[in-house]
Amino acid sequence: MSTPSEPWRDALSAVSxxxxxxxxxxxxxxxxxxxxxxxxxxxxxxxxxxxxAQASLRALYxxxxxxxxxxxxxxxxxxxxxxxxxxxxEGADRVVAIDTRRSGTPWRTVLATAALxxxxxxxxxVFGPGAENPRFELVFGVQDEGVRGGGPTVKTIEVEPTxxxxxxxxxxxxxxxxxxxxxxxxxxxxxxxxxxDDPILKHPVDAEHREVEVGPLDAGYYVVLVEETEGAKFHSxxxxxxxxxxx
Amino acid sequence: MTLTTIxxxxxxxEALVRRWYQPVRGYFRGLGxxxxxxxxxxxxxxxxxxxxxxxxxxxxxxxSWIFTxxxxxxxxxxxxxxxxKRAADTVSLESSAxxxxxxxxxxxxxxxxxxxxxxxxxxxxxRERLESAIATLPPRMRRCFELRFVEQMKYREIAALExxxxxxxxxxxxxxxxxxxxxxxxxxxxxxxxxxxxDFEEAM
Numbered sequence: 001m002s003t004p005s006e007p008w009r010d011a012l013s014a015v016s017x018x019x020x021x022x023x024x025x026x027x028x029x030x031x032x033x034x035x036x037x038x039x040x041x042x043x044x045x046x047x048x049x050x051x052x053a054q055a056s057l058r059a060l061y062x063x064x065x066x067x068x069x070x071x072x073x074x075x076x077x078x079x080x081x082x083x084x085x086x087x088x089x090e091g092a093d094r095v096v097a098i099d100t101r102r103s104g105t106p107w108r109t110v111l112a113t114a115a116l117x118x119x120x121x122x123x124x125x126v127f128g129p130g131a132e133n134p135r136f137e138l139v140f141g142v143q144d145e146g147v148r149g150g151g152p153t154v155k156t157i158e159v160e161p162t163x164x165x166x167x168x169x170x171x172x173x174x175x176x177x178x179x180x181x182x183x184x185x186x187x188x189x190x191x192x193x194x195x196x197d198d199p200i201l202k203h204p205v206d207a208e209h210r211e212v213e214v215g216p217l218d219a220g221y222y223v224v225l226v227e228e229t230e231g232a233k234f235h236s237x238x239x240x241x242x243x244x245x246x247x
Numbered sequence: 248m249t250l251t252t253i254x255x256x257x258x259x260x261e262a263l264v265r266r267w268y269q270p271v272r273g274y275f276r277g278l279g280x281x282x283x284x285x286x287x288x289x290x291x292x293x294x295x296x297x298x299x300x301x302x303x304x305x306x307x308x309x310x311s312w313i314f315t316x317x318x319x320x321x322x323x324x325x326x327x328x329x330x331x332k333r334a335a336d337t338v339s340l341e342s343s344a345x346x347x348x349x350x351x352x353x354x355x356x357x358x359x360x361x362x363x364x365x366x367x368x369x370x371x372x373x374r375e376r377l378e379s380a381i382a383t384l385p386p387r388m389r390r391c392f393e394l395r396f397v398e399q400m401k402y403r404e405i406a407a408l409e410x411x412x413x414x415x416x417x418x419x420x421x422x423x424x425x426x427x428x429x430x431x432x433x434x435x436x437x438x439x440x441x442x443x444x445x446d447f448e449e450a451m
Contacts, residue, residue, distance in 0.1 A: 011374040015381060016397040028318050029311035037410070044410075045386065051408050052390040055398070059277030060318065061408065063270050064310060071265035078268045081290055082261055088294055161319040162299035216299070216315060243319065 016053075023053035025187055027200065027218055031057065035064045043198065133213065134165040138224060140173060140235040154190055154221075156240040164215040167239075169226055174207045178229045181205050181212045186220025186241065194236040196225040204229070219243045260297045267313045268293070274317055288324060292317045380430040384423055391416050392423040 024046045033039045034047040051057050072078050136157045159165050169181065181203045184196035203212040205226070219241055227234035271292050275285035295316050307315070381389055387409065394400045394408065402420075406413040 008373070008377065010370070011377045012393070012397045014374050015378050016393060018378075019393070028315040029307055032308065032311045032314065034410075048390060048409060049386070052394055056278060056321070058408065060274055060314060062277050063274030064314060065270055068310060069266055069270065071262050072269060073265065075269075077286070078265055081268055081286075081293065082264050084290060085260075085264060085293055085297055160299075161323075162295045162316050216312075216319075218315070218318070243322075 020053040023050045025185075025220065026050040026057065027186065028060065029200065031061055032064050035061060036066060133163065134159060135168055135211075136165060137168045137170060138226070138237060138239075140170065140226070140237050153237040154240055155237060156242060158242045158244045159215065159217070161243045162216050164213050167212045167214055167224070169205050169210040169212070171207070171210060173226060173235060174205065174210065176207065177233075179205050179226060180229050182225040182227065183214065183222055183239075184225070185222030185239075186218050187222075188220060190221055190238055190240075191223060194223045194225070194238055196223045196236070199225075217241050263296060263309070263313070264293050267309075271313060271317050274314065275321070278321065288317075288320050292320045295320065376431065380427050383430070384426060387411075388419045388423045388426075391419040392427070395420055 026047050030039065030043060030047055034044055039047065051061055134157075136155070139153050139155045157165070167181070169179075181201075182196045182199040183201040184199050201212070201214060205212065222239045222241060223236060224239050225234055225236045268289060272285050272289040275288045276282070280288065292313070296313055299316070381392065384392065390409065391405055394405045395402075400408075402413050402416045405416045409416065
């Protein structure tokens with residue numbers, strides 16, 4: 001392939017670096033959706049711009065298969081990874097050994113099923129619905145109710161990279177109507193207008209059910225909108241998500 | 248499959264590894280890591296995944312979830328490498344023996360010859376002209392051009408990214424070159440390259 005002369009290549013590289021700095025934010029979920037043809041055209045174009053600008057995103061795109069792959073068996077490297085993870089899991093045997101290469105005798109199936117049931121019960125008991133994910137109460141400025149103006153309220157939370165968390169809508173925010181929480185982002189900066197036109201999450205809430213489970217999320221700023229589903233009232237704020245990688 | 252399924256059936260953890268080990272390792276390899284480095288980060292990804300699966304009750308599909316974790320593992324690795332590099336730089340500077348260099352001599356690699364004011368002005372002008380010209384291209388044409396000339400990607404790779412046919416990419420490239428040639432025709436270096444026979448044939 002012929003290429004532009006060296007000075008022009010330098011200029012192209014400089015243009016490329018500047019473009020990378022302005023690349024749109026794209027989540028992994030959006031990239032996967034684009035890979036699988038499930039993204040609206042506007043969002044797809046945003047992903048294309050990000051892909052053109054970021055080499056690491058292109059590596060991710062290349063790695064995502066078009067469909068969920070079948071489990072791999074008879075691969076020593078994968079077998080070794082499974083064995084290693086089994087050693088790492090602490091006591092709960094969360095990586096349960098099921099040899100998918102063998103059909104197994106009935107008694108083995110029965111034993112395996114029993115073992116699975118036991119671990120499942122233990123898992124639900126220890127880590128199930130009763131387990132407490134981190135909870136964060138949202139904070140809304142009073143000027144937000146139906147009025148856009150002033151800067152958005154920003155709340156910073158620190159979360160684990162792979163663990164979900166719970167957002168709690170303040171109890172004095174919701175009246176008897178029907179409400180929903182919308183989450184948009186991530187974006188790099190606090191937005192001037194906390195709009196949320198393309199939510200990554202929508203969840204109904206009311207005075208009795210004010211909790212919304214979220215995540216895991218990438219680091220960045222997210223617009224949180226609490227709006228009446230059949231009315232004009234809404235409240236908005238900005239959530240800054242910081243990842244705590246040490247936990 | 249949703250993650251709720253993983254959470255409720257711990258045995259799915261092994262299936263998770265068996266399904267996603269190779270794509271995740273491929274991701275790390277695609278970032279330019281060695282095989283051993285890629286294996287290490289892949290194992291780290293699944294360690295986090297199996298620990299988090301018990302807690303997760305979100306709405307992400309499995310591919311998005313596992314690659315989000317992989318992406319976070321990579322970001323952590325970048326931060327760790329950055330911290331190591333900063334530490335190494337500090338050690339290197341502190342451990343350099345005085346007297347190895349004449350006083351005032353640079354102890355790092357000799358700097359490249361500094362561009363003169365005229366060179367800098369020409370570089371800046373060239374970049375601005377190029378940027379302006381590229382900015383006039385329609386988005387897809389611009390992306391195809393940049394991926395081809397800046398990133399040195401093959402047509403089929405660009406087509407895969409854009410989710411269009413290879414012939415569409417070639418057409419976009421051909422038109423991009425024609426437009427840029429018109430805009431930059433007084434720069435013989437670029438015009439010559441863009442006009443070259445090989446490139447023209449490849450574009451067709």
